Every structure is written in C-alpha cells, then in structure tokens.
Amino acid sequence: MICLINLKHITKTFNTKDGDVHAVKDVSLQIDEGQIYGIIGFSGAGKSTLVRCINLLEKPEHGEVIFDGKDLLKITEKELRIERQKMGMIFQHFNLMKSRTVYENIAFPLRHLKMDKEQIDKRVMELLELIDLVERKDSYPSQLSGGQKQRVAIARALATKPKVLLCDEATSALDPHTTQSILQLIKKINKELKLTVVMITHEMAVVKEICDRVAVMENGRVVEEGDIVSVFAHPQMPVTKNFINTTNNLGKIDELIEANNPLVQINENQQIIKLQYQSGNTSEALISKISRDFNVDCSIIFGNVEVVKDSPIGTLITIFTGDHENIKKALQMCRDNDVVVEVMKK
C-alpha cells in the first residue's frame, strides 16, 4: 500500500481570549491510497481542525504534513496552491456559490487552470453525469435540495481530478435517506476513480457503512485507530465503545445492569456474559457445546448482528448458569474459538 497522507505529530493550538485551546495534540496518522479513512469523535474533539491541517487551511505549529511525498509545511505558498488542487474538500454546509449555477459552480475550480472552454465543458458534463444532475445544470443552488447541493459540491471538489477527497461532516446536515445516497456516491467514486477519501463524522453509522479504517478522536488526540472490522469487534477505549453502542442497543444492557433491572438480575451461580464472534454460524454450535461439555446453561437475553464493511459481527448477551469453575472453563473454550468474551456482571 502506498501512503498518500502521512501526518506526523500534528499539534494545533488556538490562542483565544479565553486562553489556549489545544485542538489537536500530537496526532500521527497514515492514510493509504485508495482507502476510505474515517475520523470519528464527538463535537469539539478536534476532527475538523485535524482535517484542515491536511490541506493547511490550518497551519499546525508542530509536526509534518506529508502529502503525496511532499512536506507541505516546507513548500511555498504558490506550490501549496498547486498541491491543494490535488485535494478536493466538501463541507457540512456545502459552501456553494449562490450567484452561480450548478454548471458554473462545478466549472469554478477549473477556471484558473489553463483549460480552454471546450475542455472545461467536457469535464463539467462528465461530472454532472457522475452525480446524476445533468438536467439541473442551469439551476441555482437555492433551487436544489440538500442532497443535490452536496452532490454538486462533490462534483466541484472532483473537478481538478484530485487524489483525495476530504469530507468534513459531509452528511451531517442531511436526512438518513439522503445520507445513504451521498455515502453510496462516495463509495462509487472511491471504487471507480480509485480516489482516497477522508471522512470526518460524529456518526458511527457513516463509518460503519463505508470506511476501511477509522481513527477515534477525543480531546484532540487519536485514542484508537485501526481496521474498521477489528475496531468494531474489539473496541478498546470507552469512547469507541460508546460510539459503537450508538449504532445498536448494546448500550441499553449496560444501563439495565446499572439500574439493576429485573431482566438482568442474577443468582449466585449465574453470570452475565457478552460473547462476540466474527465468522458466521459458530455461535449456535458453541452454545450447545457449552451446555454439553461443561454442564453450564446458557440463555440468550439479547442478540445483535452488526454488518461492518460487508462482514458480520455478532454479539450475544447471555446468562451463564452453573458452577463457577465450569463457567470459567467454558469461557476459556470460547476464547480458544476466537470469541471475544466479556463478563458484564457476576
């Protein structure tokens, strides 16, 4: 894999009247060519600041920004502008030019390149087809829906044939249905044009849908990073677990346990166990094996299958009933079968 964006020890502090705001603290990330890379975090975590450090809309006071082999902090302003043409960016609020038509908006970044009218026209028409808005080319942004506006913004960002598309909360102003259509479009662009995508979002559902890798940000730091499936399967940090729980009901169980709900009340010889498995149909055989071999009863109180990047991750919340030693052995057997085990209550 070729590394397209390499951020090394990026630090960005804003000096405000109310003191220094450490928006990004010593963040290092590598984004490979062709990847869809998600950066997730709650509002204020520093995601926007970090992504803006990639195209130097914000200049980090420490660190290196290596894009396509060049250290962007070491080149001149003029060279930087040329590098920026290789990076498209889209925003939460689209940022289209109100006084220009859809066509003119898409042509806008081409106007300062040395391209003649016909070349520009050809490129704009290609892009209009890509975003499926050919018939709206003479409309003004005020006449478009949110989803259509974001499509136009995507076309505009792609006009100069960039190597990467930076998306800062690109779907956060859209309804769930429109969000899906924009995500599908980004997926398609990633596949067909081999375009690298950096997705900033606070929605785990977005990451789950299209990202290959994800970095989780909290208080200006990347606290967890990895392949999307493994992050989903084995989240390490509380904030990551929190985000994953927003896409299913697993968080509810913790609440029930916390509140000592009758549903999760257990006896001395019982334990509440979370089992997580990644490959298809192992769970059922496992559960019958547990009762057979270890004399432990296993009842399921909650089950969930998460599809991450087309690969399923199953989660079962179960109550194990049996002798303490036997339960311990049963859990070890589960671990030996690549099932992630977590004792939630005993």
Next chain:
Amino acid sequence: MMDFIIQIMPNVVDRFDVFVESIYETLLMILISGSIALILGLIFGTILVVTRPGDILENKFIYTVLGKIVDLFRAAPFIILAMILTPLSQLIMGTSIGLKGAYIPLIIGTAPFCARQMEQALSEIDRGLVEASQSMGFGPFEIIWKVYLRESIPSIIRGFTITLISMIGLTAILGVTGSGGLGVFCINYGYNQYNYDILWVSLAILVLLTILVQGIGNFLARKTRH
C-alpha cells in the same frame, strides 16, 4: 396649461434656463463624484474586509488605521468638512466653488460612508465559501475578485444605492459653500429671495431623483440575486 404653470411657479419659469442648468449640474456632480466615491468605497471596503482579523490578508495595522480614518470622516458633519476642504479643492481643481468645487467635498464626504456600506456587503459572504475556494487552491486576489466581489453583487448594488441617495442630499447642502447645482439655485433664487416655488420644485426634483435611484437599485439587486 402654460398659464397654470406660470401661476403656481412664476419664479421657476422666470429662471428656467438657470433651473435647467442647475439640474444638469446636480446630475453631473452625482455622476462623476458618485462614480469615483463608489470605486473608492469599494476598494476601501474590500481592504477593510480582507485585512480584518482572521481573514485572507489579515493585517492589523492596515485594518485599524483605515478603519479609524473612515470613522473620522464619517463622524465629521458634512457642512464643516466641505468648508475645511476648500483649500484642497482649490489645489486640485483650481476652485472651491461652482460645479468644479463640488467634486472634492462630495467624494471625500461620501467615500468613507460607501466604504462602510461595502464592508458590510462583503461581510455577508460566508466564511465557508472563502475556505472552499482556498481548498481549491485559489490565491487571495482570485478570492477577492471571484468570491468576495462577484458573490456579493446584489449587496454591493444595495450599498451603492444607499450611498448615491445620501449623496443627493449632500449635493444640496453644498449650496451653502457656493457650489453649483440645485443647492445653490435654491439658496440664491429661492431662500434668499423668498421664492418658495423654487424651493418646492427643486425639492420635487431631488425627491424624484431619489425615487429613481432607489428604483433602479432595487431592480438591479433583484435581477442579480438568485
């Protein structure tokens, strides 16, 4: 018909050639001083916007100094400003009275007002548009031209309209310092000789002119807004 006109505005008819000449002078003042003041206002307004803190050509010194100068001229009562400017007009135009004497005070009296109007118009541009353009690799001057100015055309037209209308008022005040146009016509033939018909008719002309400018401004602003 003619009898009726002569009856209600005898003095206007009496001085008809001077009256027409005065209207012509007023229009010329507004056209020439207006054009120059609008251009200066647009330039200064743009500088104020792009040098403000956090903007594309941030420059605290220019922003503060220019802002103070603009405010100083705006705070000065126009009639006193016009008197103070007579030597400057002498120097540049060779006279401080008549049509030629009107240009300098009108320009200097209006350009700062226009600059603030333009500053306000350009401030309406969403920060996001500027960032989007920067992310596409546009430099500051391209952004000024293609985003700040181009995208705020309707607001600029509205600011121009307000500026021109305030200038119409100032042309009349200039009658006091002996400049040309309807102002001095009113003072010499109207006010000083108790010919109220001259004042009324001049007032009507200036009101009509204001309505006309406002109408054209509204029309153009509407045409350019999408």
